[in-house]
Amino acid sequence: MSTTLERAAKTQANRIPQPKYKTRGTIIITALMTIMLGYALVPVWWLVVNASKTNQDLFTTPGLVPGSSFALFDNIAQVFTEDGGIFVRWMGNTLLYVVLGTIGVAVVSSLAGYGAAKFKFPGRAALFVVILGALAVPGSALAVPTFLLFSQLQLTNTIWAVILPSMISPFAFFLIWVYARDAVPDEVLEAARIDGAGEFRIFSTIALRIMAPVIITVVLFAFVSNWNNYFLPYIMLNDNKLAPLTIGLAQWNASAVQIGGKTLYNIVIAGSLVTVLPIAACFLTLQRYWKSGLTTGAVK
Amino acid sequence: MSTITTITQAPTVRRRNRRGQLTGWWFVLPFTLLLALVLLAPIAYTIYLSLFHSSAFFGGNEFVWFANFGQALTDPKLWDGVIRVGLFMAVQAPIMIILALAAALALDSGRLKWAPLFRIGIFLPYAIPGVVAVMIWTYMYGSQFGLVRDLSNLVGFALPNPLSNELIVPALANIQMWSFLGYNMLIFFSALQAIPRDLYEAAAIDGAGQWRMIFSVKLPQIRGAITVATVFTVIGTSQLFTEPAILRSVVPGVISSFFTPNMYAYSLGFTANQANYSATVAILAGLATIVIAGIVQRVGNGKKEAR
Numbered sequence: 264m265s266t267t268l269e270r271a272a273k274t275q276a277n278r279i280p281q282p283k284y285k286t287r288g289t290i291i292i293t294a295l296m297t298i299m300l301g302y303a304l305v306p307v308w309w310l311v312v313n314a315s316k317t318n319q320d321l322f323t324t325p326g327l328v329p330g331s332s333f334a335l336f337d338n339i340a341q342v343f344t345e346d347g348g349i350f351v352r353w354m355g356n357t358l359l360y361v362v363l364g365t366i367g368v369a370v371v372s373s374l375a376g377y378g379a380a381k382f383k384f385p386g387r388a389a390l391f392v393v394i395l396g397a398l399a400v401p402g403s404a405l406a407v408p409t410f411l412l413f414s415q416l417q418l419t420n421t422i423w424a425v426i427l428p429s430m431i432s433p434f435a436f437f438l439i440w441v442y443a444r445d446a447v448p449d450e451v452l453e454a455a456r457i458d459g460a461g462e463f464r465i466f467s468t469i470a471l472r473i474m475a476p477v478i479i480t481v482v483l484f485a486f487v488s489n490w491n492n493y494f495l496p497y498i499m500l501n502d503n504k505l506a507p508l509t510i511g512l513a514q515w516n517a518s519a520v521q522i523g524g525k526t527l528y529n530i531v532i533a534g535s536l537v538t539v540l541p542i543a544a545c546f547l548t549l550q551r552y553w554k555s556g557l558t559t560g561a562v563k
Numbered sequence: 564m565s566t567i568t569t570i571t572q573a574p575t576v577r578r579r580n581r582r583g584q585l586t587g588w589w590f591v592l593p594f595t596l597l598l599a600l601v602l603l604a605p606i607a608y609t610i611y612l613s614l615f616h617s618s619a620f621f622g623g624n625e626f627v628w629f630a631n632f633g634q635a636l637t638d639p640k641l642w643d644g645v646i647r648v649g650l651f652m653a654v655q656a657p658i659m660i661i662l663a664l665a666a667a668l669a670l671d672s673g674r675l676k677w678a679p680l681f682r683i684g685i686f687l688p689y690a691i692p693g694v695v696a697v698m699i700w701t702y703m704y705g706s707q708f709g710l711v712r713d714l715s716n717l718v719g720f721a722l723p724n725p726l727s728n729e730l731i732v733p734a735l736a737n738i739q740m741w742s743f744l745g746y747n748m749l750i751f752f753s754a755l756q757a758i759p760r761d762l763y764e765a766a767a768i769d770g771a772g773q774w775r776m777i778f779s780v781k782l783p784q785i786r787g788a789i790t791v792a793t794v795f796t797v798i799g800t801s802q803l804f805t806e807p808a809i810l811r812s813v814v815p816g817v818i819s820s821f822f823t824p825n826m827y828a829y830s831l832g833f834t835a836n837q838a839n840y841s842a843t844v845a846i847l848a849g850l851a852t853i854v855i856a857g858i859v860q861r862v863g864n865g866k867k868e869a870r
Contacts, residue, residue: 288773289674296669296681299662303685303745306699309710313702321708371594378590385584390591397602399856403802404849407828408609409601411842415608428601436594462586491692493805498829509694516698517812532702535695546690550683 314338314536318529338533345515345530350537352504353511360425360496360507361489367430368485369478376439377470381452397433403494410498424499425507429489435481442477443470479552483545490542508538612842631843640821641844645851647732648823652800652855655736660793663744667751668777682752686745693742693805700738701726701813726814735806743799747792754788755781790863794856801852804829824848 305327312329313321315338320330342350379387409428413419418427447470455465471478493509500506506514512534519527616627635641666685670678688696703710704725715722725734758781766780782789804825811818811826821827825848831841 292669292672292674293676296666296675296685299666299744300681300684302741303688306696306703306741307687307691309703310695310699325713326703326708326710327713371597375591375594378587382587382590383584384587384591387587390595393598393603397598399853400602400606400849401798401802401852401856403804403825404845404852405602405605406804407825407832407841407845408605408849410832411612411838411845412605412608427597431594431597431601433598433602462589466590487690491694493692493694493809497805497808498832509692512698513694513809513812516809528702528708531698535698539691539695542692543687543690546687547683 310532310536310539314529314533316529316532321528321532334529335533338529339537342530342534342537345527349503350508350511350534353506353508356422356505357490357507357509359422360429360492361486363426364429364489365482365485367426368432368435369482371430372432372435372439372481373471373474373478374466376436377443377447377466377474379436380440380443381447381449381470394433394436398437402432406494406498409495413499419499420502420505422505425492425496425505428495429485429492432481432485435485438481439474439477443474447473476552479549483549483552486545487542508534512538609842609846612839613846615839617839631840632847634840635843635847641824641827641847643819644821644824644827648801648803651732651736651803652797655739656793656796656800659740659744659796660747660789662740663747663792664751664782664789666744666748667755668781670748670752671755671781672773682749686749688741689743689746691742694809696738696742697806697809700734700741701810704734726810726817728817731810731814731817735803735810738806739800739803743796747796750788750792751785754785758784786863786865790860793863794859797859798852798856801848801855824851 309326312327315333315335316324316330317332317334317337320332320334324330378384379390405428410419413424418424451469452465455469460468491509492507493513496505496507496510497513500510503511503514512531515527515531515534519531613631614626614628615624616630617624666681669675670682675681691699702708706712706715706721706724711722711725723730725731762780762784763776766776771779802825803823807818807822807826808829811820811822820830824844828841828845828848831837831844834841
């Protein structure tokens with residue numbers, strides 16, 4: 264990663280002729296970017312520092328400096344044991360929704376994107392019209408309608424109410440369709456057919472391998488949006504035992520603020536940190552794919 | 564591009580005729596079924612609901628044509644949310660897009676030391692779930708143990724409370740901006756990196772300076788990316804729900820149940836006998852979003868779309 268970036272930075276430096284006022288401009292650019300970096304990172308720093316404070320320290324020590332005692336591990340232990348260990352359950356729910364939703368998006372969109380790119384079938388044009396129309400409908404605008412229908416079908420308050428809607432993404436279909444159309448050569452498919460391979464086998468052994476980069480991008484985006492999803496589970500579920508982390512944390516937060524009797528601030532903050540860590544780790548390690556995904560999305 | 568596609572597709576099409584036309588359907592079938600269940604059916608059912616009026620008192624379901632829509636269009640609670648979200652969008656979206664552009668141009672200028680550090684650091688907030696972002700910021704806004712308390716102690720008098728009636732919208736806008744600034748920056752940066760180099764060389768030969776280069780080469784070249792980012796921002800803002808819904812649990816007096824159109828549709832959906840009206844509000848909010856996003860896209864793509 265870093266080597267490609269360095270290379271990119273070097274070619275950048277070469278390709279732009281440097282003017283005379285270079286140093287002053289550089290100082291201004293660096294200063295402005297430092298302010299933005301500070302804006303981005305101060306809340307993250309606040310989270311880390313305050314997740315390590317006791318409830319007492321939260322109220323008595325300044326927000327951006329560590330407290331008098333280091334209570335991070337005590338807080339995390341309390342996060343996992345509070346309320347009979349409900350946090351573990353929420354974590355399991357999040358994992359279940361994220362894994363099934365993400366695998367679902369990847370499988371369903373890869374099949375459909377490839378099928379639409381490489382086959383002609385009756386109704387194909389109509390399907391495209393519907394999918395392109397669906398691209399215009401924002402997912403969050405569908406939450407209330409889906410809730411109204413699902414409550415009629417008695418699907419609310421089941422895991423399927425969260426998983427099924429997160430398995431469909433017109434945008435993922437679109438990305439994979441474009442990629443399959445341009446990158447999977449028809450000659451190769453044709454050769455495999457002549458060799459007697461079945462259509463599904465061709466898909467799983469040849470096409471999937473070629474489409475891997477775009478599928479990884481789709482998986483990343485689905486992973487983050489499922490991990491962070493709040494509106495859908497909020498509207499669909501009312502059983503605390505089915506709640507994902509986002510809903511559970513918000514519940515703790517609400518009771519910490521409103522009731523005030525029991526001081527939950529330390530576990531709300533430490534629980535937030537625990538929720539953020541997996542997704543932040545995923546970001547930092549898989550950055551390369553983010554960039555390529557964003558380019559594909561933006562070029563469309 | 565399109566010519567290549569037609570040429571390479573020709574053999575596949577011939578093949579299809581021999582092997583039967585339905586193979587393609589096996590591939591798109593799961594997607595189509597799911598699309599029907601979680602997208603088409605909800606939309607159809609919601610439209611159906613919006614045309615009826617049910618009353619528990621008299622029992623039964625009465626077909627009322629567009630009476631619900633008439634009611635919604637004159638509903639001050641819906642307009643309250645629409646105006647709030649509209650203002651939010653008109654102020655926050657341009658500020659965020661311009662800041663993100665500036666940051667992307669700075670990264671692209673090649674004059675920044677430690678550029679990857681800045682890029683990753685500014686992007687990091689996007690990884691933080693909206694729920695956690697709201698909690699961090701509400702604590703920081705808070706006068707109990709937040710930064711506002713620390714700052715007030717520092718300057719010696721009480722600063723205005725960001726979680727008050729007057730400041731709640733800017734406070735929310737700031738949370739949104741914090742979450743999505745880096746994301747937009749990365750979209751713009753990726754697009755800037757994809758600009759063909761010879762354009763810079765040509766511009767340099769023509770004697771273009773840095774500013775000229777930005778306004779005559781870089782910005783026009785990434786116009787598509789700017790449009791896409793603006794469309795995403797507009798959609799995200801007009802569908803605002805998570806952030807105000809969580810803030811509502813903290814300061815219920817400041818955020819009403821109809822703070823945004825989406826929150827209004829949601830709270831109606833859970834009120835007895837209001838499912839029909841909730842459906843109506845959801846349809847209107849969705850339609851408004853689609854129209855605004857469509858306009859932004861049309862304006863943004865401008866001449867390019869004509870080809």
